[in-house]
Amino acid sequence: MERRAAGEPIAYIRGWKEWHSLRIGTDPRALIPRPETEFLADAALAEIAERLARDDARVIAWDVATGSGAVAVLIALRFRQTIELGRVTLVASDLSPDGVELAAENLAAHGVEQLVNVACGDLLDASGRTLPRPDVVIANLPYVATTEVDAAVGSLAHEPRLALDGGADGLDIIRRLLDEVPTRAAPAATVLLEIGAGQAGAVRVLAPAGASVSIEADLAWIERVVRIGLSDSNA
Numbered sequence: 001m002e003r004r005a006a007g008e009p010i011a012y013i014r015g016w017k018e019w020h021s022l023r024i025g026t027d028p029r030a031l032i033p034r035p036e037t038e039f040l041a042d043a044a045l046a047e048i049a050e051r052l053a054r055d056d057a058r059v060i061a062w063d064v065a066t067g068s069g070a071v072a073v074l075i076a077l078r079f080r081q082t083i084e085l086g087r088v089t090l091v092a093s094d095l096s097p098d099g100v101e102l103a104a105e106n107l108a109a110h111g112v113e114q115l116v117n118v119a120c121g122d123l124l125d126a127s128g129r130t131l132p133r134p135d136v137v138i139a140n141l142p143y144v145a146t147t148e149v150d151a152a153v154g155s156l157a158h159e160p161r162l163a164l165d166g167g168a169d170g171l172d173i174i175r176r177l178l179d180e181v182p183t184r185a186a187p188a189a190t191v192l193l194e195i196g197a198g199q200a201g202a203v204r205v206l207a208p209a210g211a212s213v214s215i216e217a218d219l220a221w222i223e224r225v226v227r228i229g230l231s232d233s234n235a
Contacts, residue, residue, distance in 0.1 A: 009155040019070050022077075025106050029098035030067040031163040032155060037140050039218050039225050040194040041071045044138045045078055047190050047227075051135065052082060059088045060186065062134035064123055064177065065141050066092040067163055069103025069116075075138075076112035083115045091131055093119040096162055123177050124184035133186045140194040141173040142166040170196055175206055181230065182208045191228040200226065 003013050011017040011026040018024075019033040020041060026032050044061065051059045063072045072092035082088045092107075094100045100120045107113040119126060127133050143166040149156060156164060166172050174193060181191055195203055200215050200223035207213050210231035218224040 007154065008158055012158060020074055022070065022073060022110070024068050024070045024073065025102065025109060026068060027102065028158060028160060029102040030094075030096070031140075031159050033068055033070040036218050036222075036224055037071065037194055039216060040138065040140055040192060041074050043192050043216065043225050043227060044071065044075060044136065047136050047192065048075065048079060048088065052087060058086065059136065060091070060132045060134045061088060061136040061138065062091040062093070062124070062127070062131075064093060064137060064139040065099075065163070065173075066094050066103045066118075067099050067140070069106040069118075071138055071140070072103065072116050073106055073110050073112060076107065076115045077110060080112065080115060089117070089132060090115060091117045091119065091134065093121050093126070093131075095120070095122050096160065098160075099163070123173075124180050127184040133184060133189075135186045135189050137177075137181060137185055137189060137191045139174075139177060139192070141177060143170045143174060143194070143196045143199060145170040169202070170199060171202055171206070174199075174203060178203075178206045178208060178228070181228075185230060187230070188232045189230045191226075191230070193226040193228070194224060195226055197222045199223075 011032045016023050017026045020038050079088045142164050144164045149165045203226050204213050207228045212229040214227045215223045216225040
């Protein structure tokens with residue numbers, strides 16, 4: 001009660017958060033999984049399934065800035081058999097070594113640690129080098145403006161700044177990722193982004209040249225998930 005009275009999130013006090021009907025371990029090493037991110041996860045499941053149904057090609061999916069690993073856990077559970085058959089390769093990475101550690105713990109807790117390539121690194125830096133170029137990029141990047149992070153209202157006072165602070169307009173990290181994907185992702189790759197309220201227009205402008213862009217709203221009618229389809233010519 002004292003910890004809660006001091007503003008510490010319940011998810012950190014209990015040590016877990018129910019997310020997408022999964023029990024995800026939570027502590028200050030990573031952002032607490034939000035209900036809004038379930039929309040991003042559902043978009044990722046649909047995109048991977050559509051690609052698998054479309055042809056016999058292998059699908060490489062990469063959960064960038066995985067944090068607690070919630071999205072990677074869900075994808076691994078849903079596509080366990082296709083991963084085991086080699087049709088889907090799943091990568092989960094984070095810049096934070098602490099986040100990578102927590103993600104690995106959550107993957108192990110759900111029995112899918114052997115199905116996911118977990119890496120510590122900045123965005124898609126290892127793509128085409130030590131890791132394969134992704135067909136599907138899933139990213140819940142920091143998108144909170146620095147001033148809001150500094151205000152430290154509610155859970156923001158307790159969660160890791162690295163997972164929250166997106167710069168002056170909240171788009172610094174998203175901007176860097178979208179600059180990278182034409183050369184780091186596979187041809188005709190799909191990028192799925194979670195964004196904050198009022199950011200959809202700016203993200204649409206940031207999309208690589210020739211890409212298609214569609215946006216999905218959450219249950220509060222806030223534009224929340226951006227789907228960016230790269231053209232076949234990116235290399």
